[in-house]
Amino acid sequence: MNTLDKREFHTITELTKEFGISTRTIRFYEDEGLMKPVRRGRTRLFRPTDRRRLMFILRGKRLGFSIADIREIMNMYKEPPGEEGQLRLLIRRINEKREELEQKRLDIDLTIQELDHAEEQSLARLAELGVGT
Amino acid sequence: MNTLDKREFHTITELTKEFGISTRTIRFYEDEGLMKPVRRGRTRLFRPTDRRRLMFILRGKRLGFSIADIREIMNMYKEPPGEEGQLRLLIRRINEKREELEQKRLDIDLTIQELDHAEEQSLARLAELGVGT
DNA sequence: CATTTAATTGACTTTTACGTAAATATCTGA
DNA sequence: TCAGATATTTACGTAAAAGTCAATTAAATG
CATH class of the missing domain: 1.10.1660.10 (Multidrug-efflux Transporter Regulator; Chain: A; Domain 2)
Structure with missing residues (x-):
């Protein structure tokens, strides 16, 4: 390539x-x-x-x-519709999806924090065993 | 309550x-x-x-x-094992999961960007129609 | 040109994450 | 104590997202 x-x-x-x-x-x-x-x-x-x-x-x-979600999101990227009602609906859907994604990001951050904590515990335990990293 | x-x-x-x-x-x-x-x-x-x-x-x-993933992550939060090899393995797994989560965060940010773009298009279209927000 | 090699199609199967229904048990207030 | 509501267990069902397999077909290559 x-x-x-x-x-x-x-x-x-x-x-x-x-x-x-x-x-x-x-x-x-x-x-x-x-x-x-x-x-x-x-x-x-x-x-x-x-x-x-x-x-x-x-x-x-x-x-x-x-797959259905993905199809829906894909459709959001196409030419926006010409009719006002449809447009407003689309915009609402876009905002819903964005909120969903922002929730996911919160979930991720929480989970990463917890993983960090778990790792610290393990590293502390390793240190107790008197070993270098 | x-x-x-x-x-x-x-x-x-x-x-x-x-x-x-x-x-x-x-x-x-x-x-x-x-x-x-x-x-x-x-x-x-x-x-x-x-x-x-x-x-x-x-x-x-x-x-x-x-479910299997979740079970695996849950197990990471329990008392860390006492044996060094097990501890090192656990730490490696924790880091793998963290990377996976960080990838997901990248995915989210990209998707949100695209949604933002789609929304702008739609808003522009609405403006063309000569309507207020 | 005969034959590997790569793709396609269609049918059937599998896994995950529950839904649904039937039979049984438990609780709770009148 | 008994009706009605709530829970539990067991078993079978199902939708989504592919995996697997077999039969064809087409393409490429020695």
């Missing part, structure tokens, strides 16, 4: 290797309408945009979002 | 109401060894410590951790 890797297409196996997922998983996301790779014959060809979508999906998964 | 609510025990339904989950869910967590409420007869009585554990579980869930 080149440092200036702006290649047009990726194969499915390239993506499985890059992201450590299976072909089944990628096809599953396509079935769910989260990606639309183009085809050469029957073979899927993934454009940079498909790859970005995949990254987005995996990020969502790491945060514990369901 | 009192402002100084340090009551000894909670019933299962009190917890379901407080946290918006079902009795089945709570019993499931007990089956999974994540909580050990005491019993009066067959009836479960949840102490403050059980309630705290439940909060911990739900926090883990919000972050997309599996």
